[in-house]
Amino acid sequence: DNALLRRAVKRLSGRDATFRNTDTSGMTEKAAAEYSQLAMDERVRALKDALKATARHLASVPGRKSVVWISEGFPLLYCPPHLPCIDYSIDMRDAAQALNEANVALYAVDPRGLIGGLSRMTGISNAESAGRAPQIVPGYVGLPPVGPEHVETMNFLAGLTGGKAYYNDNGLEDLIQTVVEDGDVTYSLGFYPSETSQDGKVHKLSVKVARVGVGLRYRESYFAMKQIGRASCRERV
Secondary structure: OHHHHHHHHHOOOOOOOOOOOOOOOOOOHHHHHHHHHHHHHHHHHHHHHHHHHHHHHHOOOOOOEEEEEEOOOOOOEEOOOOOOOEEOHHHHHHHHHHHHHOOEEEEEEOOOOOOOOOOOOOOOOOHHHOOOOOOOOOOOOOOOOOOOOOHHHHHHHHHHHOOOEEOOOOOHHHHHHHHHHHOOOEEEEEEOOOHHHOOOOEEEOOOOOOOOOOOOOOOOEEEOOOOOOOEEEEEEO
16 A cells, blocks of 8 residues: 555654765775775674664564565675685574564665676676686685675575565566565465474475476575574465
């Protein structure tokens, strides 16, 4: 209902996020890298805190909820020059756990639109450079995703919560409408692990159906923590 949405928006009060200036002019290369690392840390923590706050706010609302995150993303593995790489997947898993506990699916929408270059838009590594092998980053497991830069975080969060990431598309309004329609038909599946199975570890989830041509969207894992006591997953058809 557009009228209800407009009234709800008018009651909201915005809050400006305060981030450090990213200008590193006059700094040495190492000092600039350290400064940029601090800026990235702040950005990641701000996103994690915002997603956890959103989860707390929506936890009391019954049923499956969808949150649309409009962002250009950020690197899941950040490797500034002269410094060790930083893996932000732990922070994002923490945020995803809060969203899952509140039955919230995260949908990421990249507002950059179509990306003209070939790099990362095909299955060929470095297509614009005659397919040279990509740089191997120590400690990084897996291949870089096909798509615009930094969408790996979008795919990571969306996959953990049962949502989807949308990018390389100029139809921003249509993408958001697709997200809204994506939750029209949902099924709730639940199971109750035994007390002995609450081992404080992450367990993978898999949902399969026999019907041909059905697309599923569900959270990919659950945290077996004693304070949770119940794990559930969602299936979208």
